[in-house]
Amino acid sequence: MKRSLILLLIINIVGTFSYAQEFEGNVLDEKSGKPLENVKVTDLNSGKTSFTNEDGKFEFGEVKFPLELEFKRIGYLFLIKSFQENEQPSDIFLQREISQLSEVIVRSSNIPQEIRKIPASVSLISENDLKRTDNFNLVQNFNYVPGVFVSQGALNTNKINIRGIGSRAQYSTNRIKAYINGIPLTTAEGELTLDDFDPEYLDRIEIIKGPVSSAFGAGLGGAINLYTKNRTRDQRSVVADFSYGSFNTRKTRANINYVKDSLDLSFNYNQVKSDGYRENGEYDRISMLGSANLLNKKGNSWSFFFSYTNLKAYIPSSLNEDDFLNDSEKAAFTWYQAAGYESYTKNILGISYEHNFSESFKNQTSLFYNSRDGYEPRPFDILDDDRKSFGARTRFNYKTAIFSRASEISFGAETMFENYETGTYENLYEEAEERRSILGDRLSLNEQDRNYLNLFAQLNIEITSKLSAEAGLNFNTTAYNLNDKFNSVETNQSGDYRFEPVLSPRLGLSYEAFEGKNFYASASHGFSTPTVAETLTPEGLINTDLKTETGWNYEIGFKGNWLNNRLYTELNFYSIQIRNLLVARRVGQDQYVGVNAGKADHNGIEFTSAYETILSGNLVMRFFLNSSFNFFEFDRFVDLGENYSGNTIPGVPEYMISPGTEFSYKNLSANINFQAFGEMALNDANSGYTDPYQLLNLKLDYYWNLSRKLDLNFNFGINNILDEKYASSIVTNAIGFGGSAPRYYYPGNPRNFFGGLRLNFNL
Structure with missing residues (x-):
């Protein structure tokens, strides 16, 4: 009986060591290759966290496979990466958020392409931009966009103009096409209300400035997507x-x-x-x-x-x-x-x-x-x-x-x-x-x-x-x-x-x-x-x-x-x-x-x-x-x-x-x-x-x-x-x-x- 218990204990210990192992790696900047300090690394299986040191190194004393790690650092795009048993990463690279601004793919164009390569003025309001202000009113965020001005009479009295088009409308927005996930929001007669949408539900807003009729029809001022x-x-x-x-x-x-x-x-x-x-x-x-x-x-x-x-x-x-x-x-x-x-x-x-x-x-x-x-x-x-x-x-x-x-x-x-x-x-x-x-x-x-x-x-x-x-x-x-x-x-x-x-x-x-x-x-x-x-x-x-x-x-x-x-x-x-x-x-x-x-x-x-x-x-x-x-x-x-x-x-x-x-x-x-x-x-x-x-x-x-x-x-x-x-x-x-x-x-x-x-x- 004692021999059986000892044998089970040995098998359990051996199995545990084969299932739970130490894990370490290095996190680097994708462009410069320099080590990144203070990257938060989270084991999504256990919830344990580790932070990289000045050499970009992180380590966990014990992990279980298959392993899924999340890497987060302010100013960088977060990354989730999976690892199989006995797989040790040599280097993990994170991309800067700012490097992505010019490389953002504009989804509202009939032919999606990078914002830098589009021969038109397209402004992006990102999820992070929407967090700069209070969360009561969506359209107040548009006043940070060059060429766009929102006249705000009250929470429900907002009038958007792009490059001055629509500025002389009296109490509502017109002459602008708008869509949400490709679904038209502008009425057939050309009026638009965006006050109803919760800014916290949105991922991004793309604003194409100037006439967009070649793609969207009746939009002399522009389009908001x-x-x-x-x-x-x-x-x-x-x-x-x-x-x-x-x-x-x-x-x-x-x-x-x-x-x-x-x-x-x-x-x-x-x-x-x-x-x-x-x-x-x-x-x-x-x-x-x-x-x-x-x-x-x-x-x-x-x-x-x-x-x-x-x-x-x-x-x-x-x-x-x-x-x-x-x-x-x-x-x-x-x-x-x-x-x-x-x-x-x-x-x-x-x-x-x-x-x-x-x-x-x-x-x-x-x-x-x-x-x-x-x-x-x-x-x-x-x-x-x-x-x-x-x-x-x-x-x-x-x-x-x-x-x-x-x-x-x-x-x-x-x-x-x-x-x-x-x-x-x-x-x-x-x-x-x-x-x-x-x-x-x-x-x-x-x-x-x-x-x-x-x-x-x-x-x-x-x-x-x-x-x-x-x-x-x-x-x-x-x-x-x-x-x-x-x-x-x-x-x-x-x-x-x-x-x-x-x-x-x-x-x-x-x-x-x-x-x-x-x-x-x-x-x-x-x-x-x-x-x-x-x-x-x-x-x-x-x-x-x-x-x-x-x-x-x-x-x-x-x-x-x-x-x-x-x-x-x-x-x-x-x-x-x-x-x-x-x-x-x-x-x-x-x-x-x-x-x-x-x-x-x-x-x-x-x-x-x-x-x-x-x-x-x-x-x-x-x-x-x-x-x-x-x-x-x-x-x-x-x-x-x-x-x-x-x-x-x-x-x-x-x-x-x-x-x-x-x-x-x-x-x-x-x-x-x-x-x-x-x-x-x-x-x-x-x-x-x-x-x-x-x-x-x-x-x-x-x-x-x-x-x-x-x-x-x-x-x-x-x-x-x-x-x-x-x-x-x-x-x-x-x-x-x-x-x-x-x-x-x-x-x-x-x-x-x-x-x-x-x-x-x-x-």
């Missing part, structure tokens, strides 16, 4: 966080991820509530987002995305100059008395399939459905609208050789069918004893069925080893059917209408003059069709004479890496020449009508740079400097007998300069960023300007690994540290009625604070 996170290894996790900020702003969020083999599932719930800085500024939004990806054995993939949003947000509206300077917390009197607000329920559904016919030929096809049911009491009326749209986009990519040179051809189509019903009613709020809106008699009722078709093609070819060319062409046809359900026979405009077909070409060249340094030049055509709001007159009639707004963009630029890829820079010069300029003519209190009124020239300079350096083994510093200088003028613009030719286009700052820095020390990071904006013209006559303003912001993050399965993250920040008084948005061409002063100004938030706590539990 959002992408959700894509996990590549097995993972089951639950993330819960809570954030709180000034003005009783709070956000509750929960995210569930499940990744197993070829299946990737994710679901996100978040709610943002705020009392707002101003009167009548309460905000309440619930959003749910989900995505799924499935890869089959042949390498073909399915992806699914859905988004649900329910919003009710009160509207304080704009102020005159006196109230803006002396009582900026108040709401506009009529909007306060009517308790004006907007509310809607929105749904987005999309499914996509990518099929590889061969290594050189593949297709991606998407089907999508969007709906929005809105209700908006305003002092001058009550808007009740309902929009439903569905469509499809398909794209083929074929790699081949033309004249023995590597080439790729892309071609496809996008179509959308949209039904939009809009009606207005009298608002009898003045008859109410308390602050509220009262539904009165109907004023108008219109139903519009709009559809468009884009046919597009693109060719990329390497002319030489250093020179490449890109050519694209898009054909668009847009039509709509109007059913006037309210007006009498004399004024009824029901019928079929069609905009003139538009052909939009593009040509670009990129030349690698030196290693990692490219010069480029391009010319592209773009267009935007009028929105329903621009065609609708105050009497409920449709201006059927409006023409499509068109423009040409001419651009030259440079993209390059310096200092062993620690520094990346971009510089470009562009000129966009707009024809059949669509402008909003003020015809009543908070009422406008669109007219074609001439030509405009948008000339500008943009600069982007990012630099990273390691000050010591544990301290990493990153810098960025982004800037744009705008020279936007009316070339020829005469409206109602007034000649505005040569005047500055209102609603866009003359310049934007934004330097920032990030310090990272072990698990602590600090972001400090500064933004300087130039003056903005208030109206077409240039009779007034806003003052330039500067914003200084700070955010601190601390990451704490409590155990193998549980991570904890704290953050704290201050926006507008200097407590600057500024106009974050303006209503261009505002007019005072009844002897009142014009209400141009939306005041920006004063100094405000925020903080949050996040738990990440890996199952």
Whole structure:
């Protein structure tokens, strides 16, 4: 009996030593080959951690095979590597994050390629960039991008313009195409809302600046492409966080991820509530987002995305100059008395399939459905609208050789069918004893069925080893059917209408003059069709004479890496020449009508740079400097007998300069960023300007690994540290009625604070 026990003990000891062994290795910088100190190495089987020493060496006293190690260091891309029994690594190399900026593959291009080699201005907002600010509002991150400006009236009142295109839209974003995972977010009539999306659910945002009609259709200003996170290894996790900020702003969020083999599932719930800085500024939004990806054995993939949003947000509206300077917390009197607000329920559904016919030929096809049911009491009326749209986009990519040179051809189509019903009613709020809106008699009722078709093609070819060319062409046809359900026979405009077909070409060249340094030049055509709001007159009639707004963009630029890829820079010069300029003519209190009124020239300079350096083994510093200088003028613009030719286009700052820095020390990071904006013209006559303003912001993050399965993250920040008084948005061409002063100004938030706590539990 004793001999048996001793024998079992010996077998067990021998088996243990054969199963558990010591393990050591070295971690080096991929570019320089130098040892990396303070790399965190985690044994994913046991949860044990080790840190590299000054020679880049790490070791574990005991490991079990098969072994899976995770390597993490601030400033480098994390790496997961597997090892079999008795396998000892000689060297393990990590890639710097900054070296990847110019090598990022732009997914939104019809032919994906490295950002440095694309003959166009493309800006990337990475997941790390989205963490520089608070997590309440997605679009505030766009104001760090050269050439992009977001007018922020409130959490729900945001207007994006790219290179000045769309700056004169009154209360919403238009003339910009947007997609999430390839699913269109811009409506068939050209309007866009991005406020609903949770920034923490996104992996990256790609912004293509300037006319993009050759690839996306009606996008005179550019295109914004959002992408959700894509996990590549097995993972089951639950993330819960809570954030709180000034003005009783709070956000509750929960995210569930499940990744197993070829299946990737994710679901996100978040709610943002705020009392707002101003009167009548309460905000309440619930959003749910989900995505799924499935890869089959042949390498073909399915992806699914859905988004649900329910919003009710009160509207304080704009102020005159006196109230803006002396009582900026108040709401506009009529909007306060009517308790004006907007509310809607929105749904987005999309499914996509990518099929590889061969290594050189593949297709991606998407089907999508969007709906929005809105209700908006305003002092001058009550808007009740309902929009439903569905469509499809398909794209083929074929790699081949033309004249023995590597080439790729892309071609496809996008179509959308949209039904939009809009009606207005009298608002009898003045008859109410308390602050509220009262539904009165109907004023108008219109139903519009709009559809468009884009046919597009693109060719990329390497002319030489250093020179490449890109050519694209898009054909668009847009039509709509109007059913006037309210007006009498004399004024009824029901019928079929069609905009003139538009052909939009593009040509670009990129030349690698030196290693990692490219010069480029391009010319592209773009267009935007009028929105329903621009065609609708105050009497409920449709201006059927409006023409499509068109423009040409001419651009030259440079993209390059310096200092062993620690520094990346971009510089470009562009000129966009707009024809059949669509402008909003003020015809009543908070009422406008669109007219074609001439030509405009948008000339500008943009600069982007990012630099990273390691000050010591544990301290990493990153810098960025982004800037744009705008020279936007009316070339020829005469409206109602007034000649505005040569005047500055209102609603866009003359310049934007934004330097920032990030310090990272072990698990602590600090972001400090500064933004300087130039003056903005208030109206077409240039009779007034806003003052330039500067914003200084700070955010601190601390990451704490409590155990193998549980991570904890704290953050704290201050926006507008200097407590600057500024106009974050303006209503261009505002007019005072009844002897009142014009209400141009939306005041920006004063100094405000925020903080949050996040738990990440890996199952």
